[in-house]
Amino acid sequence: MTADRAAALLADEVGGDGIGVAVARAGGPDPVVVADELSALAGRFFGAPLHLLVVPGDLHVVERDALVELADGPADVLPDPV
Numbered sequence: 001m002t003a004d005r006a007a008a009l010l011a012d013e014v015g016g017d018g019i020g021v022a023v024a025r026a027g028g029p030d031p032v033v034v035a036d037e038l039s040a041l042a043g044r045f046f047g048a049p050l051h052l053l054v055v056p057g058d059l060h061v062v063e064r065d066a067l068v069e070l071a072d073g074p075a076d077v078l079p080d081p082v
Helices: 003-014 038-042 061-070
Strands: 019-024 032-037 051-054
Touching: 003 019, 003 038, 003 051, 019 038, 032 038, 032 061
Parallel strands: none
Antiparallel strands: 019 032, 019 051
């Protein structure tokens, strides 16, 4: 299953928009890591497999900042750390 398909299924299942991190081709020469709302990830194309979709729980401030800086996560969408 592709990350965009998994994000679409989860967005439909939870009835809202949670945060997800899509990872494609980890360890390869052209990896992709993108953090966003599930509905936004559902509308993106991540290229060839292998794909992984991570749904994080509560984020530490360092984890949140890393998703903003390293995974192009929108700061206004990612939850404030607890």
